[in-house]
Ligand code: 5AD
């Protein structure tokens with residue numbers, strides 16, 4: 001490894017596309033570059049190094065990358081006229097999947113590196129500074145997390161009250177539409193102690209809510225210091241014991257990995273928030289089979305029943321794909337039916353997008369785009385109505401709200417309910433970082449308005465979650 005080979009005070013801008021794991025990865029890249037003299041800046045125009053942290057999940061996401069590279073090349077050419085320069089890096093899943101294509105199509109790009117190479121970034125950058133065009137899309141045997149500096153960004157910037165923490169990466173499920181197993185590689189879990197140490201540092205920096213990340217996060221099976229395999233439920237419990245950590249969420253989960261241990265944790269652990277992103281993708285058994293989801297609609301609903309039995313107020317979120325190859329009107333109606341049966345608090349909907357290299361790409365019976373668009377619209381209408389119903393259903397309830405930031409107007413603050421709903425209310429900024437009981441008074445389209453319950457109104461068993469506790473252990 002090269003020790004600080006670069007001139008000091010270079011300016012770094014990372015543009016992040018796609019999922020929350022990319023957001024986390026971008027922060028870690030910034031952490032890895034900080035000791036090498038790279039300081040993050042707010043505007044791309046001010047940067048000496050621009051890294052595009054890309055997403056490959058759907059076609060549109062990858063197309064955006066090539067147009068952004070075009071804009072960056074123009075910016076670089078203009079600077080060169082004035083004796084300046086710009087380094088351009090492409091990271092993330094497009095880099096992983098199309099590294100060679102980027103090198104061929106976009107000569108302006110100095111370095112291309114996949115998600116498993118972030119710990120090598122300073123070294124790759126030093127090589128690029130020496131004039132090489134660097135491509136690193138290998139899946140190395142070493143543990144990148146062990147080589148990345150620990151997340152302690154509070155030294156340089158304030159991190160906020162909520163933080164992402166990657167605990168698991170990659171996927172072995174091979175759903176037939178999905179590129180993730182190819183771009184993020186095989187499923188791996190970070191060791192328990194490594195996760196706990198990072199969480200402790202985040203808590204010391206003031207973080208109160210952790211969102212554990214993984215493409216298949218509920219398949220987490222990390223080793224503890226005694227060599228025992230620990231599941232996600234136990235990991236959440238151990239994280240909840242860290243002073244300051246009051247709330248834990250995790251995403252994204254696969255229905256087949258909702259173990260009894262994890263579901264029981266939702267019953268027993270107050271810190272585990274009652275909001276679960278559990279994608280089903282389709283309500284048709286025929287399509288689920290073609291998607292290689294390895295479960296039926298009824299099996300998914302049975303998982304939801306088990307979850308609701310443990311935690312009756314669990315809010316559910318999902319992902320849906322319309323227009324998977326071979327999807328008939330009848331199959332689509334089955335998707336509408338499963339949405340009605342579950343009643344989602346939130347959901348993400350997508351038109352099927354061909355991803356080269358996945359089995360779905362070569363399937364017969366690709367669905368017409370106009371049909372996809374029409375189905376998407378109907379599904380969105382249903383889901384939007386459900387999201388509003390869910391928001392309205394909390395009106396009148398008193399919920400513990402983590403106060404996260406100043407509100408839209410002076411004298412107001414904003415926060416989140418346990419169900420991940422944005423809540424606005426009157427209140428002093430000194431409450432930021434606290435969890436306070438708030439009575440929900442009205443619901444808008446995307447957020448709630450609330451009123452903080454005053455000390456005088458609170459009874460001794462009020463809803464304040466000062467510390468995560470196990471209530472029925
Ligand atoms: N086309 C459309 N949507 C997709 N997703 C993944 N791959 C595709 C694709 N090829 C969606 C799935 C997944 C979410 C992250 O993105 O719904 O859960």
Ligand code: SF4
Nearest residue numbers: 171173174175178180
């Ligand atoms: Fe992709 Fe999720 Fe299926 Fe894995 S489980 S292949 S990440 S959709």
